[in-house]
Amino acid sequence: MAGASDLSSAKRALLERALRGGAVRPEAPAPIAGRPEGRPARLSIGQEQLWFFSRLSPELGVYNEGATLRRRGPVDLDAFRRAFSDVVRRHEIWRTTFPTVDGVPVQRVHPPRPFELPLTDLTHLPPARREAEAVRLATADAREPYDLAEGPLVRARLTRLADDDHRLYLALHHIVFDGVSLYRVLLPEIVALYEAHAAGRAPDLPEPAVQYADYAEWQQAQWERPGPAVAARLDYWRRQLAGVPPAQLPADRERPPVQRFRGAVEHLVIERELAGALRALATRHGCTLFMALAAAFTVLLQRYSGQDDVVFGTPIDDRGRPELQSMIGFCLNAVVLRVDAGGDPTFEALLARAREVTLAGLTTRCRSSAWSGSSSPSGTPAATRSSRSCSGSSRRRRRWTPPGACTRWTWAPARPSSTSTWSRTSGRRATSAAASCTTATSSTRRRSPAWPGTG
Secondary structure (H helix, E strand, C coil), X not given: CCCHHHCCHHHHHHHHHHHCCCCCCCCCCCCCCCCCCCCCEECCHHHHHHHHHHHHCHHHCCCEEEEEEEEECCCCHHHHHXXXXXXXXXXXXXXXXXXXXXXXXXXXECCCCCCCCCEEECCCCCHHHHHHHHHHHHHHHHHCCCCCCCCCCEEEXXXXXXXXXXXXXXXXXXXXXXXXXXXHHHHHHHHHHHHHHHCCCCCCCCCCCCCHHHHHHHHHHHHHCCCHHHHHHHHHHHHHCCCCCCCCCCCCCCCCCCCCCCCCCCCCCCCHHXXXXXXXXXXXXXXXXXXXXXXXXXXXXXXXXXXXXXXXEEEEECCCCHHHCCCCCCCEEEEEEEEECCCCCCHHHHHHHHHHHHHHXXXXXXXXXXXXXXXXXXXXXXXXXXXXXCCECCCCCCECCCCCCECEEEECCECCCCCECCCEEECCEEECCCCCCCCECCCCCCCCCCCCCCC
């Protein structure tokens, strides 16, 4: 299998510096141009996958997602509604539908208009019942199927639990957002827009540098005219994924003939002392915390499966360009990590192998459809396509999802003598930040998504 040794020394140095948080200033790429006018935009490669699987099992709601924004303190309802409408106006993807033209899905962007944000007032209920009723209503919204061709694909409900406690429940189809969109773009924007409207002044946020449909057209063009760099990446993944063994994890029952998406999520909290020890171990060996956890996950999979050739996937954010940082949309990718656990290595030796595989995988990453075996209409992933079973995804059955994707935030009102107070929580450790998140989630899907508690 291929490894990080295939990288040039310059690429390795740049990647290692970036993984440690150092500044990397590569040459500025050509900007993403606006899409051609007069015709609907194509889907991005990631959207093509979501569209395909959503059409395959529309009744399952596999990509129905939810998020919660909590406001502590009084709320100016008119200002909040105007702020949310501004977000929808600013980001075309939240007013986009996906009809088919000659059998091919396209993006159709609709004109902006005020977003109807209903208010559900639960203050008439006893306080002990309000939380459960709010979650029940939000869960019902999230379970409703989406019509990708007709929309809407974003649903919002503002719920009042008390005069100083409001929740914004969002139900969305994954084809129009990802977790990074929510905590990096939506939360800071809606706060800034709300505070501007509540103060009676015009918002001064700069417009997004790129709209998602522009990004999708640009991405498809990269695959239509692949240069030497893309060819080299595909060659790496051909070698890296050659002869991948099927997963042999023990299970308490047979897999169904057709995947039903009834899996669950197992959350693991690593205490601060252990997390510190893991960081120290990683640092001593020139690794990141992610690499140390990936090595530990490799040991776990090896012991459960009895296989020395351990293969699993991990999600990553594909917003590598500066102009994509302020864009809402689906930009998730996945990288396959194939670690050789044979030869009874020490954990330090296995950590070195995980480091090499991680460095190579991140440097040569392609769109996830290049390895997942999806039936992308573009046809570009065929070079590395593998067999697919209707009972489940062969490689993503084994998936390591690091903490970071957030689906619940808290929002405290501005103090009289200062700007707004925010808190960001990861696990049990809170620090000051511009956004707040309190629940880490896995991208593992469930048939009926439930809303997290909002206490």
